[in-house]
Amino acid sequence: MLGAIVLGVRTGGIGLGLWGVFGTLVLVFIFRLPPGSPPVDAFFIVIAVITAAAAMQAAGGIDYLVSIASKIIQANPKRLTYVAPLVAFAFTALSGTSNIFFALIPVIYETAYRNGQRPERSLAASTVTSALGITSSPVSAAMAAYLVLASPLGFGLTSILLITVPAAIVACIATSFIQQRIGKELLDDPVYLKHVEDGTVEMTPVLVAEKKAREDAIAGGASPADAAKQARKQTRSSIATEKITQDVPKNGRVSAAIFVAAILAVVVMGFFPNLRPAFPDANGDLQPIGMSTVIQLFMFSAALIIMLVCKVKSGDVMKQSLLASGFVAAVALFGIAWMASTFINANQETIVEPLGGLVQTAPILLAVALFLMAGLTTSQSATTNTIIPIAIGAGMPIGVITAMWPSLVGVWFFPANGSQIAAVETDLTGSTHLTSVPIWHSFTIPMLVSWVSVVAAGLVIQLFVR
Numbered sequence: 006m007l008g009a010i011v012l013g014v015r016t017g018g019i020g021l022g023l024w025g026v027f028g029t030l031v032l033v034f035i036f037r038l039p040p041g042s043p044p045v046d047a048f049f050i051v052i053a054v055i056t057a058a059a060a061m062q063a064a065g066g067i068d069y070l071v072s073i074a075s076k077i078i079q080a081n082p083k084r085l086t087y088v089a090p091l092v093a094f095a096f097t098a099l100s101g102t103s104n105i106f107f108a109l110i111p112v113i114y115e116t117a118y119r120n121g122q123r124p125e126r127s128l129a130a131s132t133v134t135s136a137l138g139i140t141s142s143p144v145s146a147a148m149a150a151y152l153v154l155a156s157p158l159g160f161g162l163t164s165i166l167l168i169t170v171p172a173a174i175v176a177c178i179a180t181s182f183i184q185q186r187i188g189k190e191l192l193d194d195p196v197y198l199k200h201v202e203d204g205t206v207e208m209t210p211v212l213v214a215e216k217k218a219r220e221d222a223i224a225g226g227a228s229p230a231d232a233a234k235q236a237r238k239q240t241r242s243s244i245a246t247e248k249i250t251q252d253v254p255k256n257g258r259v260s261a262a263i264f265v266a267a268i269l270a271v272v273v274m275g276f277f278p279n280l281r282p283a284f285p286d287a288n289g290d291l292q293p294i295g296m297s298t299v300i301q302l303f304m305f306s307a308a309l310i311i312m313l314v315c316k317v318k319s320g321d322v323m324k325q326s327l328l329a330s331g332f333v334a335a336v337a338l339f340g341i342a343w344m345a346s347t348f349i350n351a352n353q354e355t356i357v358e359p360l361g362g363l364v365q366t367a368p369i370l371l372a373v374a375l376f377l378m379a380g381l382t383t384s385q386s387a388t389t390n391t392i393i394p395i396a397i398g399a400g401m402p403i404g405v406i407t408a409m410w411p412s413l414v415g416v417w418f419f420p421a422n423g424s425q426i427a428a429v430e431t432d433l434t435g436s437t438h439l440t441s442v443p444i445w446h447s448f449t450i451p452m453l454v455s456w457v458s459v460v461a462a463g464l465v466i467q468l469f470v471r
Contacts, residue, residue, distance in 0.1 A: 006032075006348045010341065010382055010391075019333045021384060025340025032347045041346025044390065046297040048339045050149035051386075053304035054101050055331025057264055060308040062325045064315035065254025066261035070096060071108040072253050078112055082120040085127045087181040089113045093131040094177050097138025098170070099265065101145040104330055106135040106424055114431045121211035121240070123188050125436035125447050128428045130184040133417055133451040135424065137173040137459060139385050140411040141166065143271050144300065146334040147385035150342065151410060152296060154393050160403045162275035162296050167470045168407045168463050176411075176459035180451045187450060188436060190233065192216055196435045206433040215240040256315035263314065267307035274299045334386060341382075342390035349394050361399025371396050372409040372460050380418025388413055404470060408463030417452045419443055 009028030013021035032038045061067060074092050081088040089109075097103050113131055117124040139145045143162055152162060191197045191212060200206045208216070215236045222232035274281055274296070281293035311317060322328065364371050371392070378388040389410070396406045416422060420429075420439050425448055429437050439446045 006344055009344060010387075013337075013341070013382075019336050021382065021387060022333070022336030022338070022340035025337070025342075025344040025387070027340075028344040029340070029347050032344065032351075038347055038351040041343060041348075041350050044150065044153060044339060044342040044346075046295075047146075047149040047153045047342065047386075047390075048335055050144075050152075050297055050300050050304075051146045051331060051335040051338060053301040053308075054144040054146075054149075055328055055335070056322070057267060057304040057308040057311070058100065058102060058331065059322050059325040059328035060311040060317055061260045061264040062327050063317045063321040064260035064311055065257030066259075066264055066311070067100075067105060067108070067257075067327070069253045069257030069261045070100065070105060071112075072257075074105075074109055075112045078109070079116050082116055082122075085113070085117055085120070085122060086130060086185045087178070089116075089127040089131040090134040090177045090181050090184075091174070093135040094138045094141070094173060097135045098142040098145075098173075099138075099268065101139075101142045101148075101268075102327065102331070103135050103139065103424060104327060106132070107427055110424070110427050110431050114428075118434060119209055119211065121191065121209065121215055121237070123191055123194070123436050124432045124434055125188050125438075126184050128432060128437050129187075129447040130180050130451045132424050132428050133414065133448055133455050134173075134177045134180060136385070136414045136416055137176055137411060137455060140413055141169045141173045143275065144268055144304065145385075146331075146338055147389050147413060149297075149300070150338055150386045150389040151393065151407075154389070154397060155403055155407065156295060156297070158397070158403045160407065161278075162272070164404075164470050165407055166272070166275070168404065168467050169411055172408065172459045172463035172466055173411060175462040176414075176455045179458040180455045183454045184451050190237070191434060191436070192219070193233070194434075194436065196438075200433065200435050205435075211240055256317075260311045260315050260317075263307055263311050267303045270303050271296075271300050274303075334384075337384050338386040338390065341384070341387035345391045345394065349398070353398065358399075361395060361401075364396055364399050364401060368401060368405060368409075371401065371406065372412040372456075375409060375412035376415030376418070376456060379413045379415035383416050383419075383421055385413040385416060402467075404467035405464065408467040409460055411459045411463060412456055414452060414455050414459065417448045420446050420448070 006028055009024045013024035016024060033040050074096050077092050078089050093106050093109060096105050113127050114124050117127050139147050142148055192215060201208050218236035218239050219232045222235050223229060278293045281299060283291040283293045286292045374392050375388060378392055379385060382388055429439055437447045
């Protein structure tokens, strides 16, 4: 099973899911293990969500959401290291995909640099906290996987969100607080100054003015440290920077409103089960329809409404990048989950029970396992389906499992994600960087702070959630 995961990671993209299915084939036909249950509900939740998201993207809804995020980020340049991570988290949670963060990277960089700030601080923190939005989104692929596993234990969408959302907000603030103190100011950074000297990047008016103010203060007898503080205070409060604008198609606002309304409807149905239609179960008792069905119905319907209201052609929906990336996530979820189910069901005594005993003895090891597996697979949904069933089988309280589930922030452990690479390439100052040591980069410290703080906050919050 691990071999299939490793080969899937090396293949990349849809290969992770296909290797998962191939691994299932080997387990069934070579090792003669009974096939596990394929994650049909989770698969179709992802398909429903990406269909609605692709319809919204075709109508310009993603552009509209990005324009709102851009305005929020640029409205608070002095607090950028706090504002940008919260915005990245919120908009990822709202859209169910971290793809929306790609469009925010240039905005965060330009806002930071034009205001003389070290871009690494806000860029690295925002990149990391965007992953927290995945476990706080009612419509993400990872949530689809987790919901299918947690619902039979009586832990629905409402209970999950009551833990993951506030814990993630705490983690965003903690990460920003630490990240604000990372790295040198640009005018004290030899890497940045070398980039300026080489012509890689042009010094902004704020920094030009700050440099001159420093020189004047030192000439007047101030120490270098005092001169730096005085110059920053003087220049950054007096120089206004030009805002970055986003063009939004005319149907962007309407399509985004329909998509968000569908998400809110799903959340409301989760909070108030009585609003869902109820039907007799095997014992004749009335039971409301499951949240998996609710999500599929509302999101597919949202896609249709967007197409009708915004006059989006079905062919245009099929061309959207979100549809392609979402399909990759759905196949990865399907293949890995099916293989994990087959393997785990057939190895309860030899593997699952000993691992379960280990987790029961030291529960924090679940967070470590989730963190490392997410780093190795770079897939939150695949990690969810591989590790969470072991914790459930071990009899761990579902509230504790949910509190540790956001350890999926470990996807940033290795610099193998598009968001990390994009942030590094966008930052022409050189402050956001990778190193020759694969696990030590600009994202390492904010990732570790986010991980520890989100799990710690979640473990406290889950005590009050039932």
